[in-house]
Amino acid sequence: MNIEQLEHVAEVARAGALTKAAEHLHVSASAVSQSISKLEQELGVQIFTRNRQGTVLTADGKNIMKKVDNVLAAIGELKEEANRCTDTLGGELKIGIIPGPINLLIDMVSAYKSDYPNVKVEIHEMGPVKIIEGVENNELDIGLILTSETFGVQHHELVAEELMEGRMVAGVHEHSPLAAFDQLSPQQLIGETFVLYNDDYIKQFAHDTLSPYGPIDILFTTNNTEAIKRAVQSGVAVTLGMDYSFRTRAPYTNQPIIPVEIEGAGSEPLHLAWIRRKDKVPSRRVKEFVKRVRREL
Structure with missing residues (x-):
């Protein structure tokens, strides 16, 4: 044996x-x-x-x-x-993350690498289904995804630990008339053209929130976040996403997209959480990284 x-x-x-x-x-x-x-x-x-x-x-x-x-x-x-015992930390740390929050991790990864230069960090930006599959198949050490009350039932082999709560918002161009509002109603948004990330939750949210007020005008859906940013920043469309997806930090600010709350959005609490296999003890690489993320977020 x-x-x-x-x-x-x-x-x-x-x-x-x-x-x-x-x-x-x-x-x-x-x-x-x-x-x-x-x-x-x-x-x-x-x-x-x-x-x-x-x-x-x-x-x-x-x-x-x-x-x-x-x-x-x-x-x-x-x-x-x-x-x-040897007081060294090396090897690989493979992280899967949904589009959006990656801009929050730039400084954290940089500081982590300064402390542990022998760790090779790989960040893979992908949809939640791929992240879950990657963690389940041991192709990723951890994943950062949106979770809800139903997550534990659907994926009993995984453990989800919440990092921060978020909410769905509309992302609009900084000079759009919509940017002047603190909150937008579905009736205000239904007349807009949308570009959406190709994610089941976002598409379902758009349908549940907006379709009761009329047909949704979707210019395109894509997994290319840069294409979505360009479409919004050019003023041709509005997008939907989690509020922290639109946070920017100097010196990365460049034609920011303005997040605006949506009236009555989200009856079920959503959280950015890190997931891992239930039967796999987190490595020290993972523990140190998550500790830093918790502290910063």
């Missing part, structure tokens, strides 16, 4: 299929299959049932999986303790 075999068992249990697990582990499906078969032979227990629908844990396999999770978590803690 070795650590690699335990990692293979854990990944197949999560993925539900040998081929999918092999892709996440960057090895061949046959190598994963042989690894698990040898472990089953050594233990004298069948861990998985293999069929056309996928690879499913047996009753014995479910009990073994609990022990496997505990062992892998203990190994993670051991590695972190070794890092503390």
Whole structure:
């Protein structure tokens, strides 16, 4: 029995299929299959049932999986303790983040790198579904996404810890007549042309908030945040997003987009939260980064 075999068992249990697990582990499906078969032979227990629908844990396999999770978590803690003993921090920190809040992290990442120059930080800006998949598949260490009361039910393998509360606002050009208002009604917004980030929550919010007052004029939806900024800053459209997405700090301020509250927006509280796998002990790299984010936000 070795650590690699335990990692293979854990990944197949999560993925539900040998081929999918092999892709996440960057090895061949046959190598994963042989690894698990040898472990089953050594233990004298069948861990998985293999069929056309996928690879499913047996009753014995479910009990073994609990022990496997505990062992892998203990190994993670051991590695972190070794890092503390040598007082060095290195390796990679891979973060997935929804578009918008990344402008809040620039100074934090810079300070983090000053303290821990041996850590290679990768920030991947993507939609929430991709971030969740990345964390679940161990391709990302942590993710920063919007969460709500329903998150825990839908993604029971993940833990979400709130960092800050936010609300949906309209983003308008600084010289737009709408920028003079402290709050905009859906009736005022329905006559505007919109550019929206291609995100299910934003699109659903636009539909629920505005469609009762008439058809929504959407110029385009895109995952390119720069295209959205240019459209708003040129005055041809209005956008929707979380309030902190429009915060800017000197010296980065350049033709800012003005956030304006929307009357009656958001019945369910939304939070920017960091997510991680429930069965994975956060590394010291993650803990130090999140500690800094909490302090700054």
